[in-house]
Amino acid sequence: MLNDIIIYFDGIPSSIRSIFLISGLAFFLILERGLPLVSFKYNKLKHAAINIFFTLTTLIINLLGASLIFLAYQYNATNGTGLLNLIEMPLWLNIICGLMLLDLIGAWLIHWIEHNVKWMWKFHIIHHTDTEVDVTSGLRHHPGESIFRLLFTSLAVFISGASFGVVMLYQTLSAFFAHLTHANISVPSTIDKILDKVFVTPHFHKIHHHYILPYTDRNYGNIFSIWDRLLGTSITVNKMSDLIYGLDTHMKEKETSNIKTMLLIPFQKYRPPTGSKFSKK
Numbered sequence: 445m446l447n448d449i450i451i452y453f454d455g456i457p458s459s460i461r462s463i464f465l466i467s468g469l470a471f472f473l474i475l476e477r478g479l480p481l482v483s484f485k486y487n488k489l490k491h492a493a494i495n496i497f498f499t500l501t502t503l504i505i506n507l508l509g510a511s512l513i514f515l516a517y518q519y520n521a522t523n524g525t526g527l528l529n530l531i532e533m534p535l536w537l538n539i540i541c542g543l544m545l546l547d548l549i550g551a552w553l554i555h556w557i558e559h560n561v562k563w564m565w566k567f568h569i570i571h572h573t574d575t576e577v578d579v580t581s582g583l584r585h586h587p588g589e590s591i592f593r594l595l596f597t598s599l600a601v602f603i604s605g606a607s608f609g610v611v612m613l614y615q616t617l618s619a620f621f622a623h624l625t626h627a628n629i630s631v632p633s634t635i636d637k638i639l640d641k642v643f644v645t646p647h648f649h650k651i652h653h654h655y656i657l658p659y660t661d662r663n664y665g666n667i668f669s670i671w672d673r674l675l676g677t678s679i680t681v682n683k684m685s686d687l688i689y690g691l692d693t694h695m696k697e698k699e700t701s702n703i704k705t706m707l708l709i710p711f712q713k714y715r716p717p718t719g720s721k722f723s724k725k
Contacts, residue, residue, distance in 0.1 A: 446535050453616070454609035458507075461612075465619050472579040472627040481630045481646070481684060484576045490701070495580035497703055498570070502583050502590045509594040516602040517611060526605015539613070542606035544668060546614040550600030551666030554593055556677070559661050562722045564592060566710040572660065573700040573709075575690035577653050582622035588710060614667075621667050625649035644669045651681055655690045657719040693717045 520526040528542055558568040570586040585593070601611055625644050633647070640648040644665040652663040662679035665672050672678035681687065690700065693715040699705050716722060 446539060450535075450539065450607060450609035450613070452609075453612040454607070456612050456616075461616060461619075464616055468620055468623045469579060472623050472629065476578055476628045479629045481628050481650075482576075484578070484628070486576050488578075491576055491578070492580045494701060494703060495574070495584045498585055498587075499580070499583040501587045502585055505587060505590040505594060509591075509598075512594065512598045513601055513611065514608070516598045517606070517608045520602065520605045521608075525602075527603060528605040528607075530605070538607075539610055542604055542610040543614050543617070545604035546597070546600045546606055546611065547618075547665075547667045548600075548671055549603055550593070550597040550614075551618065552664050552668075552671045554596035555664040555666070558589065558592065559664070560721075562714060563710075564589075565722075566712075566714060567592070569691060569694060569709050570706045572653065572691040573694045573706065574653070575695065575697075575700055576628075577626055577650060577689045578628040579623050579626055581653075582626040586707065586710060617667055640669050641673075642668060642670055647684055648678075650684065650687060650689075651679060653687070653689045654681070655688045655692050655695070657717060660691070660717070691717065 520529060524530075527545065528538055533541070555568075558564045567586045567589040570589070571581075571584050574581045574584055597615075600606075606614070621644060625646050626649065627646060629646055631646050636645045636647045639645050644663075644667060648663055648665070648669055651659055654660065659679060659681075662677050663669075663672055664677055669678065694700060694709070699709075714722065
């Protein structure tokens with residue numbers, strides 16, 4: 445059973461992965477209408493169009509950079525390198541360890557770095573400027589940031605030694621969680637609190653989108669929340685209704701809803717948020 449799943453993802457066509465991506469987006473768009481967490485007063489179509497533009501730039505960069513991920517896998521397969529190739533373990537454990545290593549290095553680590561290196565943070569700002577977080581916000585990333593994430597995904601593949609099937613399974617799960625955790629859906633707090641002990645849930649991640657520190661610099665997780673819990677970067681709020689989305693340095697609509705302006709943010713003078721650990725220079 446597990447072997448069949450890995451074999452399937454090992455040869456999954458890009459067209460099928462695209463169908464998964466679009467279907468997931470459509471599914472959560474429907475849920476947002478019936479189970480909204482926040483009643484936004486916004487033009488949903490216009491908001492989606494802006495975020496889908498950035499989604500398309502991410503897809504183009506990932507398509508162009510897919511060979512880098514494959515080269516990392518191929519090097520490991522040829523040379524027997526990578527952590528998972530050095531240790532014999534059952535297939536189920538190999539899959540779990542592969543997914544966790546890919547998530548730690550390819551998602552959590554680069555996310556943490558982006559928040560702690562000023563020039564990288566300026567690219568990541570675009571993701572945080574969304575003041576109406578919904579399912580389309582999940583892939584709202586500046587093209588420059590998409591390159592950072594592609595490089596770290598390739599690094600994660602190289603270090604982990606994960607099979608190509610596990611890599612493709614991870615990529616699919618990562619896209620699903622991007623939809624799930626950003627979707628504007630209300631989840632019963634009891635269920636959310638049980639699941640967020642291991643997985644990143646909608647409530648767990650939305651705290652990360654609160655507009656001020658220290659919340660902005662917490663809850664970095666992509667699929668697994670355990671990295672934040674183990675590394676001391678998790679945080680909670682008493683009520684989800686207390687959250688205000690966006691970034692205190694970029695709250696003006698003329699900046700947060702204009703594609704050209706957002707593309708230029710990384711090249712503008714740095715604006716220190718309240719409580720910033722970066723210097724003002």
